[in-house]
Every structure is written in structure tokens, then in C-alpha cells.
Amino acid sequence: GQNIDQPTEMTATEGAIVQINCTYQTSGFNGLFWYQQHAGEAPTFLSYNVLDGLEEKGRFSSFLSRSKGYSYLLLKELQMKDSASYLCAVSDAYSGAGSYQLTFGKGTKLSVIP
């Protein structure tokens, strides 16, 4: 089966750094994604990792270790607008036409406080 775990909630201070962890156990692996979702809105893409290592994109970085089934999303210089849910998703099962479907974790609700 598919199992993706991430903490339910986290709180961090404006200007600080926060790390959101994600562990996964899936039958297949074709990449790991992080999405940001504000309440009542659709998710927006943050990052994609398919090889081990760190991918940096501005204030956001994402790390992957395939052997450990582990990823984290690092947010630096936190801003109030970063308060949102952060979804870890694994591209696993092949869904045809050269495409793989995504299985989502339950999401981590991040609250940034002044």
C-alpha cells in the first residue's frame, strides 16, 4: 500500500527557519513533490525531487533521500503569508499515457506567528 507521513501541525516565528519532514512507503517512486495550499484554495507547486540531494529555490529548499524514504521542505525567513498547509506527494503508480499519479500526504498546517 501507499503510506505518506508528515506532522499534522507546526508553529514557527516570523523570520525563523522551519523544516517540515515527510516519510513515505510506496510501491513505486517517480519523484516527490511539495505543494502549498492556503485554506479554501487549490494547491500550488513548490518543488520536485527525483534524485537524492537538496534542491534550492529562493526561500524554499527540498531534500530527498530515496534509500530512507525521506524528504523535508525547508522554509527560510518565514513570512506571515507562509501560513498554509504543506502537502508532500509521491508520484508512484503509472496511470497510462506516460503519466504517473500522485499520492498525497495529509498535509502539515504551518502557522507563522509574529
Add this chain to the structure above:
Amino acid sequence: GAVVSQHPSWVICKSGTSVKIECRSLDFQATTMFWYRQFPKQSLMLMATSNEGSKATYEQGVEKDKFLINHASLTLSTLTVTSAHPEDSSFYICSARNRDRETGELFFGEGSRLTVL
């Protein structure tokens, strides 16, 4: 860019009626589109995978006769909730993958919030 448009954003309907939700990829072709459902404070749950020109593949527990999916072209997929009931009230989100991009990231529509009275 890669824009996915979903319509309508909000819909309120009476129990027993049917509701159609459209999902369009505006600037790319999507051979595969995915339909998700999200209940309050929960993550996205995949309902079905829609492949252009063929029947949709439904996830376990999703009734294919209740949630009709049509993917008639490379830029349009529709989800019809037939004989809707209050328990069908949810946030429905479509997503598509640009077949010309290697990363395989999903682009999401804005979502459609369905309330069944």
C-alpha cells in the same frame, strides 16, 4: 506557463440534481487529468484518472456511475456528480500534467466547492 481552469468555482444545488464541473488546460495539452476530492481539514483524495479518448480509471470506493468523467479532448475533462446528496458536498479539484514537461508536476485548477442542500 501551465494554467488549468476549473469551472464553476462555487455551486449550490438541491439534493437529487446533477452538477457538471469542467476542467480545462489553457496553454498546454494534457493527455491525463486527475480528479481529487478534499473534505474539510483533510488532504486530497484521488477519485479518478482521466485519459483522453478512453474510459476513466476510478479509485477504490469511488462510484463510477455517480461520478461521470468525460475526457473528450486534450484540453478538457468534465466531472458530473449525478443525483447529488449532501454527503457529496466537498471541494473538487482537477489537475493536469503537461505531457511535454519531464518533471511531471501537476497543475491544479482553482477547485470547485460543491454544496448540496
